[in-house]
Amino acid sequence: MSIELNHTIVHVKDRWAAARDVGEVLGLPEAGAYGPFAELKLDNGASLDFMDTEGEIHGQHYAFLVSEEEFDLILGRLRDDGRQWWADPFKRQPQEINHGDGGRGLYWEGPDGHWLEILTRPYGSGS
Template identity: 40%
Template sequence: MTARFNHTIIASLDSQRMAEFYTSLLEAKPAPHWGPFRNISLDGGVLLQFATPPIDFPPQHYAFLLSESHFDRAYQKICTEGIEHWADPRRQCPGSINHEHGGRGVYLLDPSGHYLELLTKGYLEGQP
C-alpha cells in the first residue's frame, strides 16, 4: 500500500469560523475537537484541523476535488454570499470559473487568507 493522506493543520485567524466555512463549502462532516484544534472530516478519513498559531503565517494553497454537482452547489454559495473569486490563480479573471484539464475550477480566499482551489477534474486524471 502506498502512503495515504491523513490530516493537516490549517493556520487560522479564527478556527471556529474557518471550520464552519470549510464545512459549508466542502459539505464536510463535523469531527471531535481537542486542544486548540477545531476539526472537520472529509471523505476517505482525511481530517482538517484548524488552529490559531502563536506566530504570523504565510498564506497556503489548498485544492479540493469536487463532483460536478458539488461544484455547482459550492459555486452557488460563493456567488450568493458575494465571495470574491477568480478563474485563475493569479487573480486576473475575477468573477468567473475556468474549464481547465477537462473540468471546471475556481479560486478564492478563505477567511484566514489561504488560497482555495475547487476543481472537478484532477490534474492527473486521464494521464498515463
C-alpha cells in the same frame, strides 16, 4: 503499501470561525474538537485540523477534488454569500471558472489568507 494524506494543520487566528467558514462553503458537517484543533473531516478520510496561531500566518493553498454536482453547489454558496472567486490563482479572471483537463475549477480566498480551490478533474488527467 498505500500512502494517503491523513491530515494537515491549518494555522488561523480563530480555529472555530475558520473551520465553520470552509465547512459551510464546501457543504461539510460542522467541525469537531480534537485536542487543540477544530477538525474538519473530508469525505476521503483526511481532515483539515484548524489551529489557533498567534503572529503572522503564511497563507497556504488547499485544493479539493469535487464532483460536478458538488462544484455547482459550492459555486452557488460562493455566489449566495457575495464572495469573489477566480478562474486562476493570479486573480486575473474574476467571477469566472476554468476548464482545465476537461473539468471545472475555481479559486477563492479563505480564512487568514489561505487560497482555496475546487476542481472536478485532477491536474494532468487529460480532457
